[in-house]
Amino acid sequence: MNCLEFRRLKLADPRRLPPDAGKHAAGCAACDAFAREVDETEAALDLALTAPVPEGLEDRIIFRSRHLRPAWRAWALAASVALGVGLGWIAWNAQSPSGQYARLAIEHVVLEPESLTTLRNAGPEAFQAVLRELGATLNEPLGTVRYVRLCPVEDGFGWHVVFDTPHGLATLIFVPGKALRGRETASMSGWNALAQPTRSGYYAIVTASAAHTDRVDQWLRERVVWSRS
């Protein structure tokens, strides 16, 4: 092996050199120095490319992969965790002074502004399939569904749904696995939110006004029929 070939191989795949490359470097000070320099660059690359992985990513991938199988039917299983909770909130409907999770819902909307400006899984199929799997049906549409996404949230993951209503956009966030002590409300940054506990988590509604939020909450009660909760 000559110097040119050694350097070409070292640059192409520094960690998988053939045995004779090692022999060449051992007898060639210039190539040995070259190899060390490349290895230093590789170490810097390793460090720089190790981007932090969001906590719970694998769980969310597995969750979604298992439950969102072909088309919309599968979405549902996932959401059954979130919305299976559905109407349990009524029983827990006590006022909480903190408003922590209502505020978190507003922050989620503020930090994901594209949810209000872009379409993702738009149309009724995704949301209806989610509800079906949760054991719920819609008597009437809540609005035009324009965004459905499984999102990382404070305590794990949740379904982020945005729909268009005659009164403006409304966001629903369903978070399984986090118990709320009672109903929470919050207003900040021009947004109003209501968080309601459910049997195995909570959901939050975020709109531009308290009146709209209450109206959406009322629609949920009137239009979503739960066969199980």
Added chain:
Amino acid sequence: MRAYGAILYRFAYWLCRDRHLAEDIVQDACLRAWNAWSDLRDPSQAKVWLMAIVRNEYLRSRSRSRNDLSLDDVDENQLPQMPSFAERLETEEMVSRLPGTYREPLLLQVLGGFTCAEIAGILGTSEGAVMTRLTRARQALRQRFASANAVRGTGS
């Protein structure tokens, strides 16, 4: 999926440079992979197969939106000035500024640990072409490292 989640995410992140989009890409890719799992004939090639799907999802996302973020858009004055952070950022920037045809095989090799032949399979090109791209990518990085060190006055 659990075994490869971090690698898939980092690959997606370095392709798009947006952590939210990267997670979307990985989730969409994994869902696609899950639905097409029966198409995977050789389970030992699962990692290669998944990386290829992530790459396709990234290309699909780019075709949907032209908002491809690059480090050129980052205002470094807003970032911390700690030396170690600055050096790391410098490396990140160097990688980001590599042309896509060089960056992709480099990411696959450094993050995924793939051989040139495996990378060729993912990118749909020849092993020789991959070796050439990797060689040029590292030559470009070495030149930029040397320039950066010269500016810092540290030499290399």
